[in-house]
Amino acid sequence: xxxxxxxxxxxxxxxxxxxxxxxxxxxxxxxxxxxxxxxxxxxxxxxxxxxxxxxxxxxxxxxxxxxxxxxxxxxxxxxxxxxxxxxxxxxxxxxxxxxxxxxxxxxxxxxxxxxxxxxxxxxxxxxxxxxxxxxxxxxxxxxxxxxxxxxxxxxxxxxxxxxxxxxxxxxxxxxxxxxxxxxxxxxxxxxxxxxxxxxxxxxxxxxxxxxxxxxxxxxxxxxxxxxxxxxxxxxxxxxxxxxxxxxxxxxxxxxxxxxxxxxxxxxxxxxxxxxxxxxxxxxxxxxxxxxxxxxxxxxxxxxxxxxxxxxxxxxxxxxxxxxxxxxxxxxxxxxxxxxxxxxxxxxxxxxxxxxxxxxxxxxxxxxxxxxxxxxxxxxxxxxxxxxxxxxxxxxxxxxxxxxxxxxxxxxxxxxxxxxxxxxxxxxxxxxxxxxxxxxxxxxxxxxxxxxxxxxxxxxxxxxxxxxxxxxxxxxxxxxxx
Amino acid sequence: xxxxxxxxxxxxxxxxxxxxxxxxxxxxxxxxxxxxxxxxxxxxxxxxxxxxxxxxxxxxxxxxxxxxxxxxxxxxxxxxxxxxxxxxxxxxxxxxxxxxxxxxxxxxxxxxxxxxxxxxxxxxxxxxxxxxxxxxxxxxxxxxxxxxxxxxxxxxxxxxxxxxxxxxxxxxxxxxxxxxxxxxxxxxxxxxxxxxxxxxxxxxxxxxxxxxxxxxxxxxxxxxxxxxxxxxxxxxxxxxxxxxxxxxxxxxxxxxxxxxxxxxxxxxxxxxxxxxxxxxxxxxxxxxxxxxxxxxxxxxxxxxxxxxxxxxxxxxxxxxxxxxxxxxxxxxxxxxxxxxxxxxxxxxxxxxxxxxxxxxxxxxxxxxxxxxxxxxxxxxxxxxxxxxxxxxxxxxxxxxxxxxxxxxxxxxxxxxxxxxxxxxxxxxxxxxxxxxxxxxxxxxxxxxxxxxxxxx
Numbered sequence: 062x063x064x065x066x067x068x069x070x071x072x073x074x075x076x077x078x079x080x081x082x083x084x085x086x087x088x089x090x091x092x093x094x095x096x097x098x099x100x101x102x103x104x105x106x107x108x109x110x111x112x113x114x115x116x117x118x119x120x121x122x123x124x125x126x127x128x129x130x131x132x133x134x135x136x137x138x139x140x141x142x143x144x145x146x147x148x149x150x151x152x153x154x155x156x157x158x159x160x161x162x163x164x165x166x167x168x169x170x171x172x173x174x175x176x177x178x179x180x181x182x183x184x185x186x187x188x189x190x191x192x193x194x195x196x197x198x199x200x201x202x203x204x205x206x207x208x209x210x211x212x213x214x215x216x217x218x219x220x221x222x223x224x225x226x227x228x229x230x231x232x233x234x235x236x237x238x239x240x241x242x243x244x245x246x247x248x249x250x251x252x253x254x255x256x257x258x259x260x261x262x263x264x265x266x267x268x269x270x271x272x273x274x275x276x277x278x279x280x281x282x283x284x285x286x287x288x289x290x291x292x293x294x295x296x297x298x299x300x301x302x303x304x305x306x307x308x309x310x311x312x313x314x315x316x317x318x319x320x321x322x323x324x325x326x327x328x329x330x331x332x333x334x335x336x337x338x339x340x341x342x343x344x345x346x347x348x349x350x351x352x353x354x355x356x357x358x359x360x361x362x363x364x365x366x367x368x369x370x371x372x373x374x375x376x377x378x379x380x381x382x383x384x385x386x387x388x389x390x391x392x393x394x395x396x397x398x399x400x401x402x403x404x405x406x407x408x409x410x411x412x413x414x415x416x417x418x419x420x421x422x423x424x425x426x427x428x429x430x431x432x433x434x435x436x437x438x439x440x441x442x443x444x445x446x447x448x449x450x451x452x453x454x455x456x457x458x459x460x461x462x463x464x465x466x467x468x469x470x471x472x473x474x475x476x477x478x479x480x481x482x483x484x485x486x487x488x489x490x491x492x493x494x495x496x497x498x499x500x501x502x503x504x505x506x507x508x509x510x511x512x513x514x515x516x517x518x519x520x521x522x523x524x525x526x527x528x529x530x531x532x533x534x535x536x537x538x539x540x541x542x
Numbered sequence: 543x544x545x546x547x548x549x550x551x552x553x554x555x556x557x558x559x560x561x562x563x564x565x566x567x568x569x570x571x572x573x574x575x576x577x578x579x580x581x582x583x584x585x586x587x588x589x590x591x592x593x594x595x596x597x598x599x600x601x602x603x604x605x606x607x608x609x610x611x612x613x614x615x616x617x618x619x620x621x622x623x624x625x626x627x628x629x630x631x632x633x634x635x636x637x638x639x640x641x642x643x644x645x646x647x648x649x650x651x652x653x654x655x656x657x658x659x660x661x662x663x664x665x666x667x668x669x670x671x672x673x674x675x676x677x678x679x680x681x682x683x684x685x686x687x688x689x690x691x692x693x694x695x696x697x698x699x700x701x702x703x704x705x706x707x708x709x710x711x712x713x714x715x716x717x718x719x720x721x722x723x724x725x726x727x728x729x730x731x732x733x734x735x736x737x738x739x740x741x742x743x744x745x746x747x748x749x750x751x752x753x754x755x756x757x758x759x760x761x762x763x764x765x766x767x768x769x770x771x772x773x774x775x776x777x778x779x780x781x782x783x784x785x786x787x788x789x790x791x792x793x794x795x796x797x798x799x800x801x802x803x804x805x806x807x808x809x810x811x812x813x814x815x816x817x818x819x820x821x822x823x824x825x826x827x828x829x830x831x832x833x834x835x836x837x838x839x840x841x842x843x844x845x846x847x848x849x850x851x852x853x854x855x856x857x858x859x860x861x862x863x864x865x866x867x868x869x870x871x872x873x874x875x876x877x878x879x880x881x882x883x884x885x886x887x888x889x890x891x892x893x894x895x896x897x898x899x900x901x902x903x904x905x906x907x908x909x910x911x912x913x914x915x916x917x918x919x920x921x922x923x924x925x926x927x928x929x930x931x932x933x934x935x936x937x938x939x940x941x942x943x944x945x946x947x948x949x950x951x952x953x954x955x956x957x958x959x960x961x962x963x964x965x966x967x968x969x970x971x972x973x974x975x976x977x978x979x980x981x982x983x984x985x986x987x988x989x990x991x992x993x994x995x996x997x998x
Contacts, residue, residue, distance in 0.1 A: 111647075117652035117653075118650070118652055119624065119657070120651060121624075121626065121650065121651055122626035122627060122628070123627040123640075123643035123647060124627065124628040125627075125631065125639075126629075127630060127631060128630065138603050138606075139605045140605075140606045141606065141608070142607070143608075145630045158608045159608075162606050196650060199650050199651075217820060218820055254819065261821075261933070262932065262933065263930075263932045305958075306789035306997070338742055338751065340748070340749065416609065418605065452928070453926065454926060455939070456925070457923075459742055460781075460784075460955060464925050464926035464939035464958070466926055466928035466937065483933075483935055484930060485937045485960065486926050486928035486937040486958050486960075488926075488939045488958050536956065536957070536996050536998070537996060538928065538937040538938070538939070538959070539937065539994070539996065540937075540960045540961060541994075542789040542790060542994055542995075
């Protein structure tokens, strides 16, 4: 039995006095009638956050959440109930409510032998909340604040926050699989406001991943975020109005990979494609991107924010090729949609918590590097936009239209970066935009570990990445037409 | 979990005398425990809720979800130091640990002159019944039938409705009790029910999706499923065969359901937190003209049965109707006690947000607004987050219709609309009479004189 599973059983089942015999009984209660598949998702999570502004750590919070989600699947139907009390009677009640979805009758479930799914070992099962003394957390934020202010006298406000989650999950499936995971997650964010001659601008930076607070102390990571936030804010003090209209856009490496997340990632999630509601539905095997473009969703990157040892249905994550050399290869699947589409699950079944149903979600989505020097890519553009930092994005799955909003961008004129322009939203069409990529950089980078993806009201941590890209004819939503 | 094995059986409301008493004594116990552990003052909020959500797609049941949640949140003050904690476990050991966690945090946070409970003289003395709680338990079968009816109505409108994202019916009710060591204790029960339908239309040019929903605190006032379905279908069909626009400047009319986003950005800029951090494009705007002359914006916290009604805010402070903007002039900010102290002002009773923010409607219905715009963009959908509250810079993805001579010409998509909110508010040209009352922000369609459209 894997270490993660043993830890999960120890944290979630033992305190509740739930043994394998009780799991048999619960699964028996869930699987009565015409239920094809069922699972129980036990979860315990502790979360803390500390925030600093005006030079002092003003507030902190500590939250505990625990419960069990109980799901019964019959054909395309799903019954779902949950309990925030991990005790047998409450779980039996939840199982009864969940299975009411299916017709009664049919064969009762025969007990199966429980077997452990070992999953991957991408991160240490440490509790990040306990990885640093509370005093040291406060001091870390104070150092970040001082670093930001030391960068430039125009820095007027510094807001910094430090957060950690310690989550233990256990998936109990009707096919006998037991899978556990212990998932650390930390994050540090800095936002600054600078002022010059009455004009104010902001800049933000941060990072994190599935490790402990120690990361922020190594190699001055935390101080680096402070410097980066100030740098961005100062750039924006000099920014002119952004251009409006279709033009050549060069996207920087790393976080601008949010392009992939919005333009193609969501459209390649299994649920939309099973239902035929995605602009990419039925297009496997078609050319959807320029030659040389390969995009993967990879939940197996060690310690990344979007990585998981097993997904929230107990399937080990994997590296799934979405687009290979421009050709659409496949979708991201959870167990329900994989079964209905007759393909294998890809380890993309994720949920916000025990109180939410799993669905196909991205992990870390990125494009592999090409061969071009990034400088050469910029030099190739006569007139265009160079966008290196972004805020959020969104997509209309069905029409394929997507947006993502630049927070740091520059004009390119005659092959040279000339001056900063204000942030603007970029808009494009998912099935079309990657066909407009004309140059791929050799500088693949992943984002620093700050991404959160929302879908149908559920938030999960994700990662993105890409090399520098040149895209011909993307619409830039500035004000200067 | 409730025992709802028989789908015909209805679940009893979780809001009753017993649950009120239980939550009230829980609040008192936790406040006492906080004092016991050394807190100078403390505040506690507890909530319980339950609900049912069903979804159908292409006539078949897709999901049946039973929800039942509870939570307790606590803030303790040790002098001027603050700590917070929350839990979903109401066991006595867990509650003690939660208090301990909040107190541990308060030992490490800094002294802050402005922290603390709301001033005692601002706390609500009475809690009038605002008609917010109408539990409705249709049962699973009836819920499914209503969702089916809505989806079927949409699918029956036109053969170009080829697919569906489904219809869902949700019903929720809950009880919240808030108390603090100034002796305030208030309970509020509420409900929300909704039916939404989302369908897909297809023609040679491709697929489009749109949706419609009805939502209310009292299920008897929901629109009929057939009406919701019909609107969802009409809204989807009219988007088929959308074109792009070339880049240009023109007036933009925001349809009522999305016009509220402009008021959300306004609230974001006059929130205390944004003001004391100097992170707003409306700094020092009190008493100044921020909108066109005819614009009046007010809060109606005591509106019976409305989505945003509340007798007291998140700190127990009594709410009151008030004007935020009169004749275009900003008369008030949106403050809680903390930000009010930072700004050396009294709180406005907005801990937790605004209450039924309403912009006074003008005389024109949608057709008249389109006539008035004459030529421009009618926006019905916005995507993305390109709004900067510090500078007011605004740039979002849009879809809608191109309008000439006051008539809709054709649907448009894959464009952005951009401007600066300060300028957009000053050049707000009209507010429609077509008020959307489903949410906490109530507005008709809003016409902005001029924006930049970026397209092909």
